[in-house]
Amino acid sequence: MSQQNRLVIFDTTMRDGEQSPGASMTKEEKVRIGKALEKMRVDVIEAGFAAASPGDFAAIQAVAEAVRESTICSLARAVDRDIEHAADALKKAERARIHTFIATSPIHMQYKLRMQPDQVVEQAVYAVKKARSLVEDVEFSCEDAGRSENDFLCRIIEAAINAGARTINIPDTVGYAIPEEFGYKIKTLLERIPNADKAIFSVHCHNDLGLAVANSLAAVANGARQVECTINGLGERAGNAALEEIVMALRTRHDLFGLETGIDTTHIVPTSRLVSSITGFPVQPNKAIVGANAFAHESGIHQDGVLKHRETYEIMKAEDVGWGANKMVMGKHSGRAAFRSRLEELGVTFDTDAALNDAFARFKELADKKHEIFDEDLQALVSEAISDAAPETFKLVALECHSAIGETPVAEVVVSHNGQEQRAKANGSGPVDAALKAIESIAASGANLLLYSVNAITQGTDSQGEVTVRLEKGGRIVNGSGADTDIVVASAKAYIHALNLLLSGAARQHPQADGV
Ligand code: KIV
Ligand code: ZN
Numbered sequence: 286m287s288q289q290n291r292l293v294i295f296d297t298t299m300r301d302g303e304q305s306p307g308a309s310m311t312k313e314e315k316v317r318i319g320k321a322l323e324k325m326r327v328d329v330i331e332a333g334f335a336a337a338s339p340g341d342f343a344a345i346q347a348v349a350e351a352v353r354e355s356t357i358c359s360l361a362r363a364v365d366r367d368i369e370h371a372a373d374a375l376k377k378a379e380r381a382r383i384h385t386f387i388a389t390s391p392i393h394m395q396y397k398l399r400m401q402p403d404q405v406v407e408q409a410v411y412a413v414k415k416a417r418s419l420v421e422d423v424e425f426s427c428e429d430a431g432r433s434e435n436d437f438l439c440r441i442i443e444a445a446i447n448a449g450a451r452t453i454n455i456p457d458t459v460g461y462a463i464p465e466e467f468g469y470k471i472k473t474l475l476e477r478i479p480n481a482d483k484a485i486f487s488v489h490c491h492n493d494l495g496l497a498v499a500n501s502l503a504a505v506a507n508g509a510r511q512v513e514c515t516i517n518g519l520g521e522r523a524g525n526a527a528l529e530e531i532v533m534a535l536r537t538r539h540d541l542f543g544l545e546t547g548i549d550t551t552h553i554v555p556t557s558r559l560v561s562s563i564t565g566f567p568v569q570p571n572k573a574i575v576g577a578n579a580f581a582h583e584s585g586i587h588q589d590g591v592l593k594h595r596e597t598y599e600i601m602k603a604e605d606v607g608w609g610a611n612k613m614v615m616g617k618h619s620g621r622a623a624f625r626s627r628l629e630e631l632g633v634t635f636d637t638d639a640a641l642n643d644a645f646a647r648f649k650e651l652a653d654k655k656h657e658i659f660d661e662d663l664q665a666l667v668s669e670a671i672s673d674a675a676p677e678t679f680k681l682v683a684l685e686c687h688s689a690i691g692e693t694p695v696a697e698v699v700v701s702h703n704g705q706e707q708r709a710k711a712n713g714s715g716p717v718d719a720a721l722k723a724i725e726s727i728a729a730s731g732a733n734l735l736l737y738s739v740n741a742i743t744q745g746t747d748s749q750g751e752v753t754v755r756l757e758k759g760g761r762i763v764n765g766s767g768a769d770t771d772i773v774v775a776s777a778k779a780y781i782h783a784l785n786l787l788l789s790g791a792a793r794q795h796p797q798a799d800g801v
Contacts, residue, residue, distance in 0.1 A: 292535060292544045293452075293485060293511035295329040296322050296528055298560055299348070300360055301489075302519035303333065304795070307755050307764035308564040312344040314668070317633055318516075319348040321559050323355050325552035327528075329382060331513075334360040335374040336367040338793040342374045349378035356422065358382035360796050363412030372419035383416040384454070385409075386426035387801065389433040389441055397799055406441050408801055410448045417449035425450035426489065428797070431457030435470065439477050446480045452511060453484045457500055458797075460493025460523060468503030475508045487511030490526050492518060497526035502534055505542060516560040517568055517575060529553045529574040529606065537600055554607035555660065558742075562664055565753035565764030565779075567738050574606055614660055617652040621645050631660060633667050654770045655749065661742045665751055665768035678788050679728060679781045682706055686716040686773055696720035698777065700727045717776045721754075724777060728784050732756040736764075739772055752779040756787055763787050 299315050302308060310318065315332060322330050332348040333341045349357045357378040361367035363385050375381035387398070387409050394400055400408070409425065416423040425445040427438055442453050455474065457467060471488065475481050488504040488511070490497040501512045518527035532548045557575035561568050570577045580603040590597035603609060614627055624645050625635075635641040647666050652658055680701040688694035696719035697710045709726045713719030717737075736755035741748040750772035754765045765783025769775035 289510070290544055291510065292505060292546050293328045293487070294528065294532065294546050294548055295331065295358075295487065295511050295513045296327045296515065297331040297489070297513050297525065298322070298515040298517075298519055298528075299344075300331040300333050300796075301513075301521055301525050302515040302560070302564070304521040305519050305524065305564070305566065306762040308519060308566060309763075309793070310344070310563060312340070312347045313633070314563045315344040316347050316351045317631065317664075318556075318560060318563065319352045319355075319357075320631070321552065321556040322516075323352045324549070325556055326547045326549050327355050328547060329356040329358050329511075331358040331360060331384060333374075334367075334794075334796040335370040336361065336794065337796065341793060342370060345371075345374040346377065349375050349381065353379045356380040356382050358384050358424070361385045361412075361416070362796065362801060363387040363408050364801055365415060368412060368415050368419065372416070375420065380422065381420045382422040382424055382452075383420050384424040384426065385412045385416050386428050386454070386456075387412065388429050389427040389437060390429035390431075391434070392432065393429045398801055400801065402437055406444055409441055410444050413445050413448035413450045422452075423450050424452035424454055424487070426454035426456055428456060429458040430455040430470075431459065431462040431467065431490075435473055435477070438474060442474065442484075443478050443480055446478070446484050451484055452487050454487040454489050454511070454513065455504070455509070456489035456513075457491055457497075458489075460491035460497065462490070462496065462500050463494075464496060464499045464503035467500040468507040471504045471509050472507040485510045487513060489513035491521065492523040492525065495523070497524070498530045498534065501526040501531055502542075505535070505544065517557050517566065517572070519560065519564065519566060527573070529557065533574050533601060533606065550605050551607045556607075558661055559664055561740075562661070562668060562742070562751060562766065562768075565755070565766040567740050567753060574601075579603075580608060615648070615652070615658040615663070616656060617649075619648075619652070619658075624648055627660075628663060628667060631663060631667075633663075651749070651770070655747050657743075659743045662749055662768075665742055665749060668766065668768070676789060677785055678703060679724075679784050681724075681774075681777050681781050684720060684774055684777050686720055688716045688719075694719045696723050696773070698723040698727070700724055700781070702727065716773045720773050720777045721780050724780050724784075730756070730758065730784055730787065732758040732784070732787060735762065737776070739775070742768060750775045752776045754779040754783045756780075756783045758787055761787065761790055 332345040335342045359371035361371040371383045488509045490500040514526040514528040518524040683699040686696035694716045707727045709723045711722035738753045749768045751768045752775040763786035765779045767775045767778025
């Protein structure tokens with residue numbers, strides 16, 4: 286396949302996606318997502334921003350070691366420290382990419398960077414050369430390119446390519462562009478930059494106006510050959526272009542685009558669920574491709590049509606994107622070796638025997654309550670077992686609740702706080718409300734509850750409920766998650782997880798903070 290017909294899929298779920306409030310991921314979680322993306326045959330995985338914190342650095346390192354088939358990338362501002370951190374974190378990668386960037390719009394240069402355009406070009410060239418002295422594969426981004434002047438973009442991009450950048454990314458950082466205009470921008474740059482043929486042009490669109498996918502596709506129609514995107518469209522503010530939508534649009538409308546990706550689409554739905562479960566960001570039911578209703582036909586006319594001839598109302602096959610791929614993988618009688626081996630296939634390894642034993646004990650408990658255990662159940666189970674994000678300052682020891690029609694629900698909890706057990710009782714509008722109030726009366730966190738959501742992990746009334754609790758305190762936002770066949774218990778676990786995350790609060794530097 287010629288390069289002209291191949292679209293590079295660059296996934297930034299673990300970097301831009303992680304910039305969604307509360308979506309931060311642990312090292313182990315990133316490795317699991319990295320393995321899932323590798324299985325899906327994503328070309329480039331942006332695993333984080335190495336200079337943000339020691340935790341981010343370690344996570345990129347771990348992904349670089351665990352994932353061998355995809356290129357692993359770290360973001361870096363156009364400064365020595367960031368570029369050196371990125372190169373160090375990527376040392377063990379089979380294929381490493383440094384993605385360096387600087388803002389190029391008048392508003393960003395004047396107010397954020399406080400730099401003259403000439404200085405910005407000089408800094409960009411310096412950064413690209415520095416990155417090229419450390420790795421072969423360097424990508425350069427013009428932050429806020431959507432609002433940058435084309436003349437200036439032509440100048441800085443030509444210089445960046447001469448300095449050694451082999452991918453040039455044109456981000457619509459604030460989601461301001463409109464498809465026709467953005468497509469035209471890409472066409473203009475490709476036509477006007479004399480050395481444009483020496484680099485792959487990429488786009489990275491934000492979804493503030495709901496146009497991230499449309500803008501990315503317009504760019505592709507005009508010559509872009511890499512799209513930066515995220516699973517479920519996760520990302521800063523309204524998110525990024527959704528990987529699943531880009532890939533399926535290109536595949537379904539091959540007649541129009543004539544382009545191939547390397548993606549194995551059957552991994553889309555399982556990966557979407559994994560990301561949702563790890564980040565605690567539920568997928569809306571009507572979300573294209575991966576929403577629970579994406580292939581459900583409600584109206585009788587549609588159902589009749591689909592039964593007579595599927596293509597009357599369906600443009601894609603549900604099984605092509607991995608719906609129905611969830612199979613009963615384990616049961617009550619499965620042993621430790623089978624458990625370990627299935628988890629290894631899902632990208633989960635345990636550092637110690639004790640961690641494996643703990644997860645296996647939870648599996649046995651679950652298998653007693655629920656006969657069929659699916660991959661999604663295992664993912665939820667290990668999310669609890671191996672989360673290293675937060676030391677367990679609070680731990681749920683016991684929970685009892687009572688609710689009946691006509692009576693005020695009441696819950697009693699025992700929570701261990703740094704090893705000391707405390708008991709509390711509270712009333713609530715329902716058993717979940719009562720349980721969380723009882724826990725809060727012990728924790729006295731004073732945090733604001735921003736979101737509470739429950740999702741069934743699999744089908745059937747014996748499914749585990751997966752609960753997300755988003756808490757905010759002092760401007761910090763965290764997402765706690767918990768799963769159990771009893772949703773009151775799942776809710777209590779999620780609340781306690783969120784409390785522990787709030788307390789663990791290691792500071793991270795935001796990549797788009799002023800760094801130059
Ligand atoms: O949105 C953006 O501009 C970014 C860059 C750092 C690529 O995320
Ligand atoms: Zn972005």
